[in-house]
Amino acid sequence: MAAYRIVHYLNQFFGGIGGEDKADYEPEVQEKVIGPGLALAQGLGDDYEIVATVICGDNYFGENLDEATDTIVEMVKRYHPDVFVAGPAFNAGRYGVACGTICKAVEERLGIPVVSGMYKENPGTDMFRQDVILVETGNSAATMRKAVPKFVNLIRKLAAGEEILGPAEEGYLERGIRVNYFADERGSERGIQMLLKKIAGEEFSTDLPMPKFDRVPPAEAIKDMSKATIAIVTSGGIVPLDNPDHIESSNATKFGWYPIEGMEKMSKDDYTTIHGGYDRQFVMEDPNLVIPLDVLRKKEKDGEIGKLYPYFASTTGTGTATNSAAKFGTDIGKKLVEDHVDAVILVST
């Protein structure tokens, strides 16, 4: 008998049931090795046995998400596997989402280590890369042969409870998890090596890849400023003296709305900054350096702008995750639209 037991998940196509016409196939278990499982079994050797294969149609899974997940988790449970493997899904979107969903459920509910695989642009990748180890495959089944050694290595490590190294070493899709380690060379040495390679026009890999940012098309310009309502938003950490919302001085998880109605300028008796990323002495003395209330009030009086929105939105922009900031923006924008604000001045320190 093999030392380690594996249960494998496949869709109707890879499970040999049929194509799109069988995509509503309900979950079933077959106690044998099927399709891509054969390549895995061969790679894994005699110590590992695929004891069962669960097959489910992609449409059935997608349309009966909760029920299908429950059913499949029960099926997996019966076989007490050491590792659960799903797919790989390559670039099949519904299959990728099914693999991710079921892997996440098996790991959470049964505490069994899981691994799946898919193409980096499969919609399942962004949905599940943080939760599940996803072997990076090409976009079609023709790339299975290349993926097998990565699966084999990860399945062995997961079964034995060995440490999984970083995505580049093991060949899985980046999960956005940071792990400390001791590098062979110190930072200055690595930096200079990178620079030399860059100058020589050679490929180099950065220690800190920059996130890719989406673009938003520019909004239309304001035609008549004298009728426009202007709001101020800041990442400069301006808050009332007692910081009532407990906004963090770095890596903020929230923002606040604070009143400026009836105020001619920002006073250090009302407002301060809790920003942990710059020398605060000037702004604590004069918060108008970040929230230019004095100037904007004058322009409001002079009729240069229509009206100043009675609140400003504020958070701390140091060490703050870009996805937190994006969420703040969405929430802030929603309120501003509801309150018919025409334009925003966003001040960053």
Added chain:
Amino acid sequence: MVKGIEAYGIPVVHVCTVVPISRTIGANRIVPAIGIPYPLGDPTEGEAESYKIRDALVEKALQALQTPVTDQTVFEN
């Protein structure tokens, strides 16, 4: 935050000190500010001068909001 707000169709002018960051994140209207610890003004020049600097920057920000742009635009001096 800039893009989250602008996605609703509200024009946003990003007054910021580190213009390359603003470019990277994708702000469409960018006005370079004075310095990180005092984006709008310069307290080392005294209060009156600091106000003048702030007034000029806010004016520029308002101009930026009234300027049609099709791409990322930095409103320099």
